[in-house]
Amino acid sequence: MVINKSLKLENVRYDIRGPISDEADRLEKEGISIIRLNTGNPAAFGFEAPVSVLNALTESSGSSAQYSSSKGLANVREAIARYSSSMGIPNVEADDVYTGNGVSELIQVAMQAFLNPGDEILIPTPDYPLWTAATILAGGTAVHYICDEEQDWYPDIDDIKKKITSNTRAIVVISPNNPTGTVYPKELLGSIAELAREHKLVLFSDEIYDRLIMDGGEHVSISSLAPDLLTVVFNGLSKSHQICGYRAGWMVLAGDKSGAGGYIEGINVLVSMRLCSNVTGQSVICAALEDTQSVKANISPGGRLYEQREYAYNALINIPGISAVKPRGTLYIFPKIDTEMYGITNCEKFVLDFLREKHVLLTHGRSYNWMKPDHFRVAYLPEMDELVEVISRLSDFLATYQQSS
Ligand code: PLP
Numbered sequence: 001m002v003i004n005k006s007l008k009l010e011n012v013r014y015d016i017r018g019p020i021s022d023e024a025d026r027l028e029k030e031g032i033s034i035i036r037l038n039t040g041n042p043a044a045f046g047f048e049a050p051v052s053v054l055n056a057l058t059e060s061s062g063s064s065a066q067y068s069s070s071k072g073l074a075n076v077r078e079a080i081a082r083y084s085s086s087m088g089i090p091n092v093e094a095d096d097v098y099t100g101n102g103v104s105e106l107i108q109v110a111m112q113a114f115l116n117p118g119d120e121i122l123i124p125t126p127d128y129p130l131w132t133a134a135t136i137l138a139g140g141t142a143v144h145y146i147c148d149e150e151q152d153w154y155p156d157i158d159d160i161k162k163k164i165t166s167n168t169r170a171i172v173v174i175s176p177n178n179p180t181g182t183v184y185p186k187e188l189l190g191s192i193a194e195l196a197r198e199h200k201l202v203l204f205s206d207e208i209y210d211r212l213i214m215d216g217g218e219h220v221s222i223s224s225l226a227p228d229l230l231t232v233v234f235n236g237l238s239k240s241h242q243i244c245g246y247r248a249g250w251m252v253l254a255g256d257k258s259g260a261g262g263y264i265e266g267i268n269v270l271v272s273m274r275l276c277s278n279v280t281g282q283s284v285i286c287a288a289l290e291d292t293q294s295v296k297a298n299i300s301p302g303g304r305l306y307e308q309r310e311y312a313y314n315a316l317i318n319i320p321g322i323s324a325v326k327p328r329g330t331l332y333i334f335p336k337i338d339t340e341m342y343g344i345t346n347c348e349k350f351v352l353d354f355l356r357e358k359h360v361l362l363t364h365g366r367s368y369n370w371m372k373p374d375h376f377r378v379a380y381l382p383e384m385d386e387l388v389e390v391i392s393r394l395s396d397f398l399a400t401y402q403q404s405s
Contacts, residue, residue, distance in 0.1 A: 023356070027356070037360065038361045045386075050241055051294075056283060057283065082289075087210065089252060090254055096253040103208050103250075119141065124173075128179070131172050142369075145160045173189070175205075179363075181326075193225045205222045209239055213299070230254075230255050230257060235249065239330070239331065240288075243284070309327060315388075323336050333380060347374070353403070
């Protein structure tokens with residue numbers, strides 16, 4: 001009997017954990033040790049959960065065996081609402097907050113509740129690919145607007161304008177951005193908000209890296225510039241508190257919700273169907289949001305993430321044929337590779353060849369819906385010794401690499 005995947009999964013891709021990651025699994029089964037840099041998973045590289053989080057976990061261990069309400073524990077939602085207000089996110093009360101099993105679950109809820117066939121959503125390219133995948137799975141059409149590498153990877157406002165049609169329903173903004181590490185300035189966010197205003201669009205703002213900004217940069221939530229629009233803001237503890245495995249994320253409905261009753265009803269049905277998010281994960285959120293210090297230590301000069309970013313950027317751009325925009329936040333760098341110099345026509349093959357020869361798993365630009373074969377992403381998470389080893393393996397590999405078809 002042949003059992004196929006459902007037709008709705010036809011064009012759904014999530015290559016960060018796709019076929020090349022499967023190949024890494026296969027090599028590991030053969031006894032080969034692989035350095036896996038495909039996901040932004042800080043704990044896998046020795047980043048520890050802050051003491052504040054561990055204490056909260058111990059204290060709550062007896063009480064997290066029950067289901068919570070579908071939106072999440074009341075005190076947790078209140079803490080998230082306070083945090084959101086402190087970040088300038090307008091008009092958020094506890095009732096506007098939904099906890100989720102990571103932001104990942106909530107992106108899917110938000111898209112499933114929102115989209116009808118034929119609806120278009122503007123999503124950046126390169127993007128964090130779950131946005132594209134969730135849009136397609138929900139029956140919508142992902143229309144990619146260009147982020148311009150020549151302009152520090154900022155969204156190209158003219159390109160967004162060109163791509164707005166009568167079917168466009170929303171714009172997705174990811175700042176700080178995965179995979180580019182770019183932090184969007186206020187004026188640029190203001191221009192995007194203005195377009196949303198003009199064309200009556202909803203804004204979806206993924207702010208999961210809002211606390212991972214270096215070099216004195218500042219996070220601005222686009223919602224703070226659009227209190228007259230509906231903005232759905234996503235955030236969580238996976239990256240800032242290095243606890244991806246706790247699956248602690250949230251989504252808040254901000255700004256003007258006056259016309260959104262139907263949408264909210266849809267969201268409520270979907271979160272009820274999954275009963276509630278992981279209560280153990282929820283139970284550390286209050287303590288984590290109060291602890292801003294442990295996050296800052298990592299991203300300041302002398303801190304692990306800061307120093308690893310410095311090293312990764314400088315070492316990568318020293319390899320012939322590699323250039324990069326210096327990331328100002330997140331855990332990633334998205335270098336460009338000179339495709340002519342290395343005969344590269346297929347970035348998946350480049351990443352696969354590197355994995356097979358040097359046993360390091362990177363991700364290719366196409367995973368991020370970047371259509372040219374000239375980019376790849378490095379998560380600069382390993383301890384310095386291992387990071388030096390990764391870049392030296394890449395440099396050795398490229399010294400002789402010519403892609404064959
Ligand atoms: N949004 C962005 C931009 C991400 O990079 C990630 C994970 O890498 C997520 C959302 C999902 O995070 P989580 O489901 O762990 O909260």
